[in-house]
Amino acid sequence: MGKTRGLQQRIVGTTKxxxxxxxxxxxxxxxxxTQAQRGREEQDKPSELNPFKKLNKLT
Structure with missing residues (x-):
C-alpha cells in the first residue's frame, strides 16, 4: 500500500x-x-509485503 500511496502523492504533488x-x-x-517529495520518500520505504525483508535480517 505504501508504494501506491507514494505514487498518488507524487502525482498530486507534481500536478500542484x-x-x-x-x-x-x-x-x-x-x-x-513538498507533497511530491513525501511521495518519493513513501515509495522508497521497504514494503511490508517484502518476503526478503526478514531473510536479510537472518543473514
Missing part, C-alpha cells in the same frame, strides 16, 4: 507544482513540491 507555476501561485507550487 505545475498548476502553481502556470497561475503564478508560489505557495501552491511549494506545497506541491
Amino acid at each position: 507544482q505545475a498548476v502553481g507555476e502556470v497561475i503564478g501561485d508560489q505557495d501552491l507550487h511549494e506545497d506541491g513540491k
